[in-house]
Amino acid sequence: MMENKxxxxxQPIILGGTLFRNRIFAAPTGFMDSNRFGExxxxxxxxxxxxxxGGAASVCIGDLTVDSKLGRIAKDVPIDDPHNFVMFNRITNAVRNQGAVCSAELCHAGMFAARSSGITGEASRGLAYSPxxxxxxxxxxxxMTEEMIWDAIGKFAAAADYAKRAGFGMVTLHGGHGWLLTQFMSPQINTRTDKWGGPSIENRSRFAIEVCKAIRxxxxxxxxxxxxxxxxxxxxGGYGIEEGIAFAKQLEGYCDLLHxxxxxxxxxxxxxxSPDMFMADGVNVTYAAEIKKHVKTPVATVxxxxxxxxxEEIIASGQADVxxxxxxxxxxxxxxxxxxxxRENDVRKCMxxxxCFSSIMSNGQFYCAINPEAGRELESRYEIPxxxxxxxxxxGGGIAGMEAALTCAKRGHHVILCEKTRRLGGALRCEEKVPFKVHLSEYLDQQERKIAESGIEVRLxxxxxxxxxxxxxxxxxxxALGARPVKPCIPGIDNSNVMSAEEAYVAAEKTGQRVVILGAGLVxxxxAIFLAWQGKTVDIVEMTDHMNDGGHVHHMRGVKMQLKQHNIGVHLSTKAEEITAHGVRCTxxxxxxxxxADSVLYAVGQRPLRDEGMALNECAPEFYQIADCVAPKDIMNATSVAYSIARNIGRD
Structure with missing residues (x-):
């Protein structure tokens, strides 16, 4: 017998008569690269x-709108469009052939549907419906009138019937995060005085229950x-766990899994x-665990x-079933x-x-910072010659260099990886002591270990x-030589109380109690957050009129919450003129x-080691200069460029 840790x-689970091979479900994620018809x-x-x-028991296709006329937002895919039937069949067939159950996430945007209307995505006139x-x-x-409510219920049922005929093995009703089903549940929003709302939890649950009954x-x-x-x-203003428990109890007997x-x-x-890097692993499990105490229906956490x-502990301890x-x-x-x-040590853990979410907003694709195949699954589906x-x-043995070396080694090349410092990992090793960057450190360690096991010749x-x-x-x-911190030309920049951000990350204990940071980019x-977590008083001085998120819109949301929570001052349109032993004079x-300030730290940008890279241009028949030594960007850029270039070397 195989030992199973x-x-x-x-352990398989049966839901609604369907067998799921394990307790790991792929939560719903939409695919935003649909055309104007939602295909x-x-x-x-x-x-x-x-x-x-990869082994998930269920794979949920996210953001499928049940009403493309009144319930669609942005580029949600219409599941009420008969022209999409063959497309859905192709998706469900592909998932099913890998042994997983394919689920359809059924959505109705309600009051948010006014952002677009119709299957062509035409701009609406600002009109939408809600309770x-x-x-x-x-x-x-x-x-919504009584007639409209029953029509919406019918749309959910019709969408479920369509989904079943298209090969989906389950439907996931999106009743969270503010969409129409949530709007009916919410005591703050749903103040109707009829049987569909008001203070009564039974009334506010009625819409969800009728949707489930219609699908059944x-x-x-x-x-x-x-x-x-x-x-x-x-x-x-939102409801708390007590209301969540009450709602879950109302749903008993009407659905097979409470997600x-x-x-x-x-x-x-x-x-x-979508918990950010500042939060603990499994931070939301507590809500599922509380609800599970009050219901018999299986519960999923996310x-x-x-x-x-x-x-394993979540399932074993009974906090959730999935x-x-x-x-x-x-x-x-x-x-x-x-x-x-x-091979759990080989799992590439999300940082x-x-x-991924910022990328889908800007590029229409889920690109991952450390998985170069994400968003490129089709081109990676088959072996290349x-x-x-x-x-x-x-x-260079940083993010890009390590990925390039590993990809080349997998392709059968003889690889020599040189790093001018004593260890692999590059400049990002300076963040090893940062609690909310623990998964980054784990990734760097994992890449280093893979290199040691791959036969790559490493020269430190x-x-x-x-x-x-x-x-x-x-x-x-x-x-893949990377970049170095830009040192601003400010009187006093060479004072003993001044450090680069990189130096401060490595030796945070050498910074004083009062800190001023020059530069409001992500670095x-x-x-600032790292130092504030240590109890230091921090101010950020930025000469432009905004903080620079580097394209990471969603991450910046969490950053702003941390800045507010820790009373970190952010001073925009503020230019440092002189650094003294006691602080910074600004206009x-x-x-x-x-x-x-006791310490002044600068984080005003990176200088690419472009010239140092170009000096190697004539030293081999083929030459590639990649990532930060071309133009400093981010981990996602470094990983994807390194992977793509290395994958095609020797493909003559």
């Missing part, structure tokens, strides 16, 4: 199939229904729904889950199969940097000069101001 996690491309099929191939009449964001929200009627008793809702909205999330997308609680020991993972399976879709086969083996010299304390590169006689050189603001729109 996680017997509860890999998904082949890339979406590969994206969802990849999760099933009550109100005005939101300048839009007119009209109350058309799909039969052996078609599982998962109901997703927020156990608590965790925000001012307990948290938060509301319309508030700062977004980072509760949020910041990818540690197998923690997930764990649902979204970002963790984007970061490593093979998490279930790796854990089951005793919760929210690059074998590479002609070459001798590859990788100069070795700077790659043109002379050294020529002596190696490589066929290919990849320059500066994250450093502001209101005039001159002096910020007292």
């Amino acid at each position: 996680y017997p509860h996690l890999f 998904l491309p082949s890339e979406a099929i590969a994206y969802y199939e990849r999760k099933a191939k 009550i009449e109100c005005v939101k964001d300048g839009r007119i929200i009209l109350p 009627k058309v799909c039969g008793p052996n078609f599982p229904i998962e109901y997703r809702f927020s156990g608590s909205e965790v925000c001012e 307990v999330s948290a938060g509301n997308h319309e508030s700062e609680a977004f980072t509760v729904t 949020g910041a889950l990818d540690d197998p020991a923690l997930m 764990v649902e993972i979204a970002r963790g399976l984007i970061c490593d879709p093979d998490l279930p199969v790796k854990v089951r086969t005793g 919760r940097c929210l690059s 074998p590479a002609q083996s070459k001798k590859v010299l990788v100069a 304390n070795t700077e790659v000069t043109p002379e050294y590169a020529a002596s190696v006689q490589a066929d290919v050189i990849i320059a 500066g603001v994250e450093l 502001t729109p209101e005039g001159e101001r002096f910020f007292e």
